[in-house]
Amino acid sequence: MQEKQEGILGKLDKKKKQKREALFEAAFSLFMEKGIQDTSISDIVKQANMAKGTFYLYFRDKFDLRDKLIVAKTVELFKRAEVESMAQVFPSFEEKVVFIADSVINRLDEDKQLLKFISKNLSWGVFHHVLLTETEETGGYSFYDGYCKLIRESGRSFRNPELMLFMIVELINATCHNVILMQEPVTLEELKPELYGVIRDIIRRMEEKSG
């Protein structure tokens, strides 16, 4: 009896998740196509094949949905980069960071919609939230944990690891947005070597010189 109820609840939960997911997908495609401002809740539910009222069972308003969507998309992006990086070994901390940056940048170059969406909406606050998110799959283990572990394993010490990460992320985000979308003032291929050089500079500069 209990099992049966669980079964039913599970079914309902699954249905709810599907609805939520459908709203997410519909919203994302519309946000990309017409921009967030020009996408109405009407548009979203129409695209998701639901009644208007249903939207409010899942999200408070459009901006609530947007915020949750940004987090989801950013988590997805970094998880992917992490997976790619796990298949390799790196000579140094710098190289690992550059590899992950490159992976993220390439993904954004492939999916310009995604770039547009994330770059425009990603504040450090949101990014911070993403960093500390513990996903189901990683089992109580966040990106930031990984970052700290990486530093520890490198045997090196930095003045302010969070500031270091902040500068790197902001530099990547700001430069890539314009370069990928507008090819201005240089192409992505021209930017990359200089950008990665600056990233290495940042890391070295922030290193604590002991002794």
Added chain:
Amino acid sequence: MQEKQEGILGKLDKKKKQKREALFEAAFSLFMEKGIQDTSISDIVKQANMAKGTFYLYFRDKFDLRDKLIVAKTVELFKRAEVESMAQVFPSFEEKVVFIADSVINRLDEDKQLLKFISKNLSWGVFHHVLLTETEETGGYSFYDGYCKLIRESGRSFRNPELMLFMIVELINATCHNVILMQEPVTLEELKPELYGVIRDIIRRMEEKSG
């Protein structure tokens, strides 16, 4: 007779300029207070003490006004930094750049409204436009001209001066936005030394090593 006519024309023109200016001011203060998206043209004209229709005699729509406002505010900001820098001599190119950056950052720290507005709306495209703007006062002389002259006078040579400027500007813009407004992940005073260090790194890295 001609002088009298000129006088009349001058009066009308002056009145028109004042109206335009009033709309600019009203819009800016409202954009700051409630955001661009949540500021309606009704709000703007009410604040500026005009009839709604008058708005359309001066701007095509809200976004036309916004674009013109960004340019005006950014030009103002840089002109001020330039003036400040002219009172001093600098040991090197790096130091002049850092001085100007510092001047701009301090101004934005003083006027957080301005920071919010510029930082959110300043794309490289718009900034580029500002760079090439030749203001009345400077007499056919743009910021970019000044930047190039500075490089020439330093006697040094850089791989891609525009890319160098782009990276510096984007890094400043992106990091200061969050640090000034949220004090996250560090305070402005903590950010400055590291940021200026990175700026110096970028300049050195982009230098053409001849010989």
Added chain:
Amino acid sequence: MQEKQEGILGKLDKKKKQKREALFEAAFSLFMEKGIQDTSISDIVKQANMAKGTFYLYFRDKFDLRDKLIVAKTVELFKRAEVESMAQVFPSFEEKVVFIADSVINRLDEDKQLLKFISKNLSWGVFHHVLLTETEETGGYSFYDGYCKLIRESGRSFRNPELMLFMIVELINATCHNVILMQEPVTLEELKPELYGVIRDIIRRMEEKSG
């Protein structure tokens, strides 16, 4: 259970039909009173006791409503004339046509609002559409079908039955508009014998003289 659901659906549908009807009525009375051009959607919904947004659930805009209204009113007008004609037998095709014309004209004379509205807005295109409309009551049977059947039954043959109808309808429409509303250049009673004479002339003239 099924019946109950049907009942519910029926209720909703009925309510919607009532709303639509209320908009129709409100619009018609306002169109008559102040003209279509001077009737705003605000006026219509106020008269119909609804919120403005509701209008757009039923019609695309004012002209969409107008077009549907013309068709509805014209169909109504002709249906009535047809019903009246069914109670009688006629010595000839001409006399039947004249009878229907007279019925329509009398109705328009009674309801000058209706005349004003139909006469001003009825193009041959719209009228054609009305002619081919198959109403629910007549069960897949249009006015034009009736007209053709009438010709067939008369045993006579006409060069271009559609052109014949067109000329008759346009002549009636154009002359009655002015005569009924302005009594110029003659009264309706003075017009009728001459008009009906011309209609008979038109019919005879278009007859195919075989043999």
Added chain:
Amino acid sequence: MQEKQEGILGKLDKKKKQKREALFEAAFSLFMEKGIQDTSISDIVKQANMAKGTFYLYFRDKFDLRDKLIVAKTVELFKRAEVESMAQVFPSFEEKVVFIADSVINRLDEDKQLLKFISKNLSWGVFHHVLLTETEETGGYSFYDGYCKLIRESGRSFRNPELMLFMIVELINATCHNVILMQEPVTLEELKPELYGVIRDIIRRMEEKSG
């Protein structure tokens, strides 16, 4: 001295006439292009290269201008037909009327803009006014005078010449509007023989059979 003043007044009057004419022309071309309803006074004065206020020195509002324009255009149209008819002699009254009708119809077929404008706006009231207009050139001699003279000269007598004219004009106006603009339900070439036949029928029918 007096002559000089007259000269000045003449000059001013001429200037005024030119302004009025310019407004007429501008309005007509815009009415044709975009419809009367969608043409604003702003549009008209812009097209006529004048200031907005100037409009009100010549016309009360848009509809005042429109009414005067219809009269002017209709007078022009009929004057032209009359001139053409004067170069010929006709075997009968009917044939003269048909000739004038044909001349008018051909002109409207050439200039569909004109047709659209006149046909939509010409009521019998306005037409009546045109009929009785005594133009400068004809020297106190109206179209209606010409029509009456024509009847007199034909030596025939009609029950109600005004009603006869009314029916003919309305029939032409109504049928040609649709046929020329839409080619529905027949082409103009197909309509003409039947239409002219009906016109002849109308004339014969209205003839007083004496004796």
Added chain:
DNA sequence: AATGAATGAGCTTTCATTCAT
């Protein structure tokens, strides 16, 4: 939980008209 008709505040934009110059 899901629906979708209804709401009405509020938006942008137009435009006839006025009036000081």
Added chain:
DNA sequence: GATGAATGAAAGCTCATTCAT
């Protein structure tokens, strides 16, 4: 007489949100 900046009422239309079913 001519101008055109200014007005502000009023139009069409959208849309987040509610709520009875």
